Amino acid sequence: MKLTLIKKIKESKDSFSFIFKSEKELLWKPGQCIFYKIPHENPDDRGTTRPFSISSAPFEKNIMLTSKFDFEKGSSFKRALFALKEGDMVEAFDLRGNFVIKNSKNKLVFLAGGVGITPFRSILLDLEYKRKDLEVTLFYGNKDNDIIFKDTLDKLANNHDWLNIHYILEPQFIDSDILRKHIKDLYNCFYFISGPLKMVQIMKEMLLKMNIESKNIIEDYFPGYSDKK
Ligand SMILES: Cc1cc2nc3c(=O)[nH]c(=O)nc-3n(C[C@H](O)[C@H](O)[C@H](O)COP(=O)(O)OP(=O)(O)OC[C@H]3O[C@@H](n4cnc5c(N)ncnc54)[C@H](O)[C@@H]3O)c2cc1C
Numbered sequence: 391m392k393l394t395l396i397k398k399i400k401e402s403k404d405s406f407s408f409i410f411k412s413e414k415e416l417l418w419k420p421g422q423c424i425f426y427k428i429p430h431e432n433p434d435d436r437g438t439t440r441p442f443s444i445s446s447a448p449f450e451k452n453i454m455l456t457s458k459f460d461f462e463k464g465s466s467f468k469r470a471l472f473a474l475k476e477g478d479m480v481e482a483f484d485l486r487g488n489f490v491i492k493n494s495k496n497k498l499v500f501l502a503g504g505v506g507i508t509p510f511r512s513i514l515l516d517l518e519y520k521r522k523d524l525e526v527t528l529f530y531g532n533k534d535n536d537i538i539f540k541d542t543l544d545k546l547a548n549n550h551d552w553l554n555i556h557y558i559l560e561p562q563f564i565d566s567d568i569l570r571k572h573i574k575d576l577y578n579c580f581y582f583i584s585g586p587l588k589m590v591q592i593m594k595e596m597l598l599k600m601n602i603e604s605k606n607i608i609e610d611y612f613p614g615y616s617d618k619k
Contacts, residue, residue, distance in 0.1 A: 391413065392479050392481060393481075394478070406459065407445065409446070411452050421443070422485055426440055426442060427482075428474075444508075444512055447515035458615075489584065489609075501583045501593050502528065503564075503584070504586065517552075529556050532559055534559060543555055566599070580608070582608050583608070585612065
C-alpha cells in the first residue's frame with residue numbers, strides 16, 4: 391500500500407510525527423501497528439523496514455507515525471524517514487497487533503514509557519470519539535517535561551472525567567506505590583503497557599509482584615530502544 395507524506399510535525403526536541411495519506415482506505419483498530427519500507431542508499435544492518443504504532447485514531451483518516459530520533463547514533467532507516475519531504479511516497483504493509491481494547495473490563499490502566507505513548511494517543515482519541523463508557527488512568531513516564539502529545543493529552547483529561555493522567559518524570563519512575571496511590575481498584579483493572587522493551591519488562595514484573603493476574607496485562611514493546619529505559 392502506498393502512503394504519501396502530507397505533513398511532518400515536531401513533537402518534542404527529538405520526536406517527530408509524520409502524517410501520511412493512504413492511496414487506499416486503511417481500516418485499523420486503535421493500538422495497531424504497520425510496517426513501513428523506506429528504500430535508501432547504504433542501509434545499515436537493521437535494514438529498510440520497521441514497524442510503528444499508528445498514533446492517529448481511525449476517525450482522523452490519515453495515518454500518523456511518531457518516532458524518536460538519535461541524530462548522532464541513529465539508524466540509516468531513521469535518517470531516511472527524517473529526510474522524507476511532503477509528497478514523497480513510502481510503502482506500508484502488514485497491519486497487525488493485539489494491543490487493542492477488547493471490552494473485558496471497564497477500568498483501564500495505561501502505562502507508557504517515552505515514545506511508547508504512540509498507541510495510547512490513538513486509543514484515547516478513539517475512546518473520546520466513540521464516547522465509550524470506560525475509566526482510564528494513564529501513567530506516562532518520561533525523562534523530562536518535554537513530553538510527546540502533552541497538549542492533546544491535557545486537553546482530553548481536562549474535558550473528560552473518565553480520564554486521569556499522571557506524568558512521572560525522572561528521577562521518579564512508575565512504581566507500585568504510585569499505582570496504589572492513584573488506583574483504588576487495582577484488581578479490577580486491565581493494564582496496557584507500552585514502551586521500550588526494558589521498561590515494559592520492568593512494568594510487567596512489577597504488576598505480577600502486585601498480584602495482578604497476567605490475563606489482565608497486555609504489552610506492546612518497542613525492541614529497537616532496548617538499550618534505553
Ligand atoms: C509493535 C511495535 C510498535 C512500534 N511502534 C513504534 C512507535 O510508534 N514509535 C517508535 O519510535 N518506535 C516504534 N517501534 C520500534 C521501531 O520499530 C524501531 O525499532 C525503533 O524506533 C528504533 O528504531 P531504529 O532501529 O531505526 O533505531 P534508532 O531509533 O535510530 O536508534 C535507537 C538506538 O539504537 C542504537 N542504534 C541505532 N542504529 C544502530 C545500529 N545500526 N547498530 C547498533 N545500534 C544502533 C543507537 O544507540 C540509538 O540510540 C515499534 C516496534 C514494534 C514491534
